Amino acid sequence: MIRVENLTKTFDQFTAVKDISFQVDTGEIFAFLGPNGAGKTTTIKMLTTLLRPTSGHIQLDGFDPWVKQREARQRFGIVFQDPSLDGEQTAYENMELHGILYHVPHRVRVERIEQLLRQFELWERRDDYVKTFSGGMKRRLEIARGFLHTPKILFLDEPTLGLDPQSRNQLWTHVKALNEAEKTTVFLTTHYMDEADRVAYRIAIMDHGAIVAVGTSAELKARTSTDSLEGAFLALTGTSLRDESATSTDAMRRFAQMWQRR
Amino acid sequence: MGAIYIMWLRELKRYVRSRAQIIVSLGQPALYLLALGYGFGPVFAKAGAGSYLQFMAPGVMGMTVLFTSVFSGMAMLWDRQFGFLRETLVAPVPRLHIVLGRTLGGATVAIIQGILILIVCLIAGFRPHLWGAVPASFIFLVMIAIVFAAMGASIGSVIQDMQGFQFLMNFLVMPIFFLSGALYPLKNLPRVLGWITHADPLTYGIDGLRGILIGSWQFSFTLDVAILIALAAALLCVSAWLFSRIQL
Ligand SMILES: Nc1ncnc2c1ncn2[C@@H]1O[C@H](COP(=O)(O)OP(=O)(O)OP(=O)(O)O)[C@@H](O)[C@H]1O
Numbered sequence: 308m309i310r311v312e313n314l315t316k317t318f319d320q321f322t323a324v325k326d327i328s329f330q331v332d333t334g335e336i337f338a339f340l341g342p343n344g345a346g347k348t349t350t351i352k353m354l355t356t357l358l359r360p361t362s363g364h365i366q367l368d369g370f371d372p373w374v375k376q377r378e379a380r381q382r383f384g385i386v387f388q389d390p391s392l393d394g395e396q397t398a399y400e401n402m403e404l405h406g407i408l409y410h411v412p413h414r415v416r417v418e419r420i421e422q423l424l425r426q427f428e429l430w431e432r433r434d435d436y437v438k439t440f441s442g443g444m445k446r447r448l449e450i451a452r453g454f455l456h457t458p459k460i461l462f463l464d465e466p467t468l469g470l471d472p473q474s475r476n477q478l479w480t481h482v483k484a485l486n487e488a489e490k491t492t493v494f495l496t497t498h499y500m501d502e503a504d505r506v507a508y509r510i511a512i513m514d515h516g517a518i519v520a521v522g523t524s525a526e527l528k529a530r531t532s533t534d535s536l537e538g539a540f541l542a543l544t545g546t547s548l549r550d551e552s553a554t555s556t557d558a559m560r561r562f563a564q565m566w567q568r569r
Numbered sequence: 570m571g572a573i574y575i576m577w578l579r580e581l582k583r584y585v586r587s588r589a590q591i592i593v594s595l596g597q598p599a600l601y602l603l604a605l606g607y608g609f610g611p612v613f614a615k616a617g618a619g620s621y622l623q624f625m626a627p628g629v630m631g632m633t634v635l636f637t638s639v640f641s642g643m644a645m646l647w648d649r650q651f652g653f654l655r656e657t658l659v660a661p662v663p664r665l666h667i668v669l670g671r672t673l674g675g676a677t678v679a680i681i682q683g684i685l686i687l688i689v690c691l692i693a694g695f696r697p698h699l700w701g702a703v704p705a706s707f708i709f710l711v712m713i714a715i716v717f718a719a720m721g722a723s724i725g726s727v728i729q730d731m732q733g734f735q736f737l738m739n740f741l742v743m744p745i746f747f748l749s750g751a752l753y754p755l756k757n758l759p760r761v762l763g764w765i766t767h768a769d770p771l772t773y774g775i776d777g778l779r780g781i782l783i784g785s786w787q788f789s790f791t792l793d794v795a796i797l798i799a800l801a802a803a804l805l806c807v808s809a810w811l812f813s814r815i816q817l
């Protein structure tokens with residue numbers, strides 16, 4: 308479903324993604340793990356027609372996303388890492404706008420919007436402007452919106468960032484259900500090892516723009532002779548901190564999290 | 570089609586919901602109208618050029634439409650900053666539809682503002698030479714709005730930050746206004762200034778408005794319309810092209 312060969316992205320001097328190759332099968336849930344600045348988001352941007360690769364080949368369901376943008380966009384849905392809501396419109400209007408852009412027929416749209424807003428506990432706030440929402444509520448709305456249409460491939464870039472455990476649970480339950488019922492291929496990135504362990508069939512570990520290992524959680528653990536995915540991750544990427552891009556509080560939080568679990 | 574409509578509707582909603590902004594954005598042209606219209610009136614009349622208020626009212630209408638429509642396009646900068654732009658860029662619809670919806674939405678808002686300022690002009694004492702000409706002047710409001718909304722969208726597709734915005738405001742949008750004949754007649758200007766004013770798209774829009782509303786033409790109806798339509802078509806193409814090339 309997704310095939311990537313020797314993909315590279317260079318910004319000015321800096322190479323964010325270095326010659327990566329991988330493949331995701333139809334109906335698979337595939338996770339990208341990697342420290343801050345590893346190049347996960349950059350890879351997703353190239354897969355979703357937002358960035359032009361410097362070199363290399365991508366095929367999404369047989370289409371090169373940069374050349375056949377329209378065909379590629381019809382095949383995927385995405386929840387971005389960074390906010391992408393319209394704060395000046397209400398939650399309901401944001402959903403509706405998305406439904407129209409993605410050609411969801413009126414009847415289905417009305418039904419699914421209600422169902423999703425209820426599921427992510429935003430139904431009571433549907434007529435409030437998104438700019439008045441808390442961070443977590445905005446995040447839930449982005450996720451609900453991402454599920455409004457049913458694409459062949461779903462990209463989730465750190466979907467659970469800033470979510471409470473209940474919503475996180477909702478999210479993964481929904482993703483698994485979609486994956487089973489509709490054979491949706493899921494490509495996700497996360498910093499929560501337990502999530503990757505729980506939902507992903509295969510995991511790719513990325514560091515400094517390159518993929519350092521790919522395999523199932525069990526394979527990665529065996530390769531590094533560790534007994535947790537966390538251990539495997541640290542063994543493969545080292546323990547030093549490298550966040551050129553993340554804000555310092557974000558980094559602190561992630562750092563604390565990594566150490567608490569040990 | 571749905572995409573064009575929903576993007577158009579979004580612009581309209583933003584406009585209707587920001588009542589404070591409507592007042593503010595009408596304030597500036599109203600100030601021009603009152604301060605300059607009444608202030609320069611006596612000098613203008615002494616020079617034998619008639620009523621300055623009559624002369625500049627169409628100019629102020631053009632100014633309102635210019636600023637409103639260019640701003641609406643440049644507002645893409647905020648959508649870029651707050652991230653909403655991303656949502657529209659990956660949608661499975663041609664980016665042409667997205668940018669067209671935005672542009673038409675911005676143009677619609679500008680036309681409404683233009684009509685509101687016409688009403689302000691009428692209250693301030695402006696009198697068209699024929700009342701029947703008032704609806705006909707909307708043709709020019711529409712064309713000015715589309716030309717500059719498309720220009721704004723082209724600019725919005727390219728600028729990434731506030732500096733770019735400031736720069737283009739000062740060195741493109743303000744000159745377009747000041748060199749358009751909105752505030753002074755274009756006859757007997759120094760030669761170079763004359764050329765520049767002829768290269769200014771807004772000149773033809775203001776000439777059309779003034780021609781229809783007070784019956785004084787610098788060029789002609791046909792020439793003004795031809796130039797504005799050609800420019801609108803060209804700028805719509807440019808904006809579509811630039812918008813389709815955006816990378817984030
Ligand atoms: N537009 C850009 N211009 C220059 N450098 C960029 C750009 N976008 C990303 N980078 C750089 O590319 C590198 C990879 O960034 P990317 O966002 O892909 O990381 P990530 O793996 O998603 O990290 P995180 O876990 O923090 O989200 C970073 O060093 C970042 O600074």
Ligand SMILES: [Mg+2]
Pocket residue numbers: 347348349388464
């Ligand atoms: Mg990222």
